[in-house]
Amino acid sequence: MKILISVIVAAILSTLIVGCSTLNTGNSALAKQINVFGAVPFSTADFTEINGIKAVEEPCIRGYDRNFDALDIIIGYGFNKRIRKIITLNPATSMFGVTIGMTVDEARKRLHTAGFIENSKPNTFKNDPYSLTLLVKTKDTVSGLRLEIID
Numbered sequence: 163m164k165i166l167i168s169v170i171v172a173a174i175l176s177t178l179i180v181g182c183s184t185l186n187t188g189n190s191a192l193a194k195q196i197n198v199f200g201a202v203p204f205s206t207a208d209f210t211e212i213n214g215i216k217a218v219e220e221p222c223i224r225g226y227d228r229n230f231d232a233l234d235i236i237i238g239y240g241f242n243k244r245i246r247k248i249i250t251l252n253p254a255t256s257m258f259g260v261t262i263g264m265t266v267d268e269a270r271k272r273l274h275t276a277g278f279i280e281n282s283k284p285n286t287f288k289n290d291p292y293s294l295t296l297l298v299k300t301k302d303t304v305s306g307l308r309l310e311i312i313d
Contacts, residue, residue, distance in 0.1 A: 195258045196309070198237075199255070203244075203248065203309065204244050204246075205245045206243055208243070209228055213233065218231070225238060225241045227247070234250065234306075235251070246310065246311045248308075249307070258272060258276040258278070259272040260273060260304060260307060263303060263304065266301075266303065266304060270287075270296075273287045277289045278292075278294060288312070293310045295308040
């Protein structure tokens with residue numbers, strides 16, 4: 163009987179451990195569509211310098227951000243040291259086929275093609291586990307992208 167209980171407990175613990183390790187791993191097909199200096203959500207890559215530009219680290223409520231001013235990007239990390247946020251204003255970067263300088267209408271089409279749906283907030287789209295916001299300075303042009311993991 164003790165062996166049976168031990169086997170059952172081991173099976174339950176094994177399931178919990180595997181479940182936790184796969185929790186919030188993100189959609190790898192979507193992550194492959196992010197072109198921001200190699201930063202991808204859920205990654206443990208520790209970006210302190212990119213192309214010779216050193217980051218300035220700033221604390222935030224959910225962890226800390228690494229700000230690369232000269233590259234116009236911010237990479238946010240959670241307390242678990244995984245990337246949870248990527249913000250880019252850099253025209254050499256893209257997410258899901260959307261680039262800086264593109265029209266908002268074209269960006270919406272590309273996000274819909276990538277499986278995103280519009281959220282109730284303006285210019286915000288959702289595709290679990292991601293929320294993507296188009297940053298728009300002028301009425302018709304994308305000036306930046308903000309990708310966050312939905313908690």
